Amino acid sequence: MHHVPHQPANKMDWEHLQKTVYRRDGALRDIYVxxxxxxxxxxWMALVNRDYPVHWVVEGYNEETPASRIDADxxxxxxxxxERTSAQATVFLEQIQVKCYFFADTELENDICPTEIQSLEDHERLMQYLxxxxxxxxxxxxLTEETVEDPQVFVRVNGRNIHYEELP
Structure with missing residues (x-):
């Protein structure tokens, strides 16, 4: 009988992550608080302004020259x-682009494109951000699948505790 070593909860197997969390299904993944x-x-704005490269663009305000910091005021x-204009920030975790559109002040939502997560190192870089x-x-x-009625939750992060939901 072939014995598969047990994966520690915080060290997911890359093949499994590729098939589940980062599967190439054409949809984005949502990050929510x-x-x-x-x-x-x-x-959040102070954190990303301080620790990550940021591009911040507001329609009709600074489209020509994206700002390198988000203006919280x-x-x-x-x-x-x-305002009916759109505002968006891109937070760069190296080549991973975390997008934020400031939809509502009651829920913090970011999007990522799963195709940008190409290795376990990329996954760990995203987990460090979360x-x-x-x-x-x-x-x-x-971290969930993109907005659907009842999205699949992939990962829950509480402080330094990273919990992977049971994935099908």
């Missing part, structure tokens, strides 16, 4: 005005 406040958003004003966000906000961060 639920029930956030504007203070949480400000903490601008975003707060933009939410209050319910841990950094969870630690900064003191909240759970989840």
């Amino acid at each position: 639920r029930q956030v406040s504007r203070a949480d958003w400000a903490t 601008f975003i707060a004003h933009w939410w209050d005005e319910r 841990v950094a966000v969870s630690l900064a906000l003191g909240k759970e961060v989840i």
Whole structure:
């Protein structure tokens, strides 16, 4: 009988991750922090501005020259005005682009494209980002399939604890 060594929970097997979390199904993956406040958003913006390369673009404001920092005061004003323009930030984890569109001030949502996760190192780089966000906000961060009615949760991160859901 062939014995398969048990995978420690935080060290997932790359082949399994490729078939599940990062399967090439044409959909994005969503990163959520639920029930956030504007203070949480400000903490997230400060974290990414400080620790990662960022491109921040607001339609009709700075499209020609994306800013290298997100302006938290601008975003707060933009939410209050319910501007019809679009605002987006890209946070770079090397070649992995984490996109944020500032849809609602009550939920922090980021998107990633699974095709950009090409190795276990890339996966670990993404997990480090999720841990950094969870630690900064003191909240759970989840990685799910793209918005559907009842999305499959792939990973839950609480502080330094990375929990992989049972994946089919």
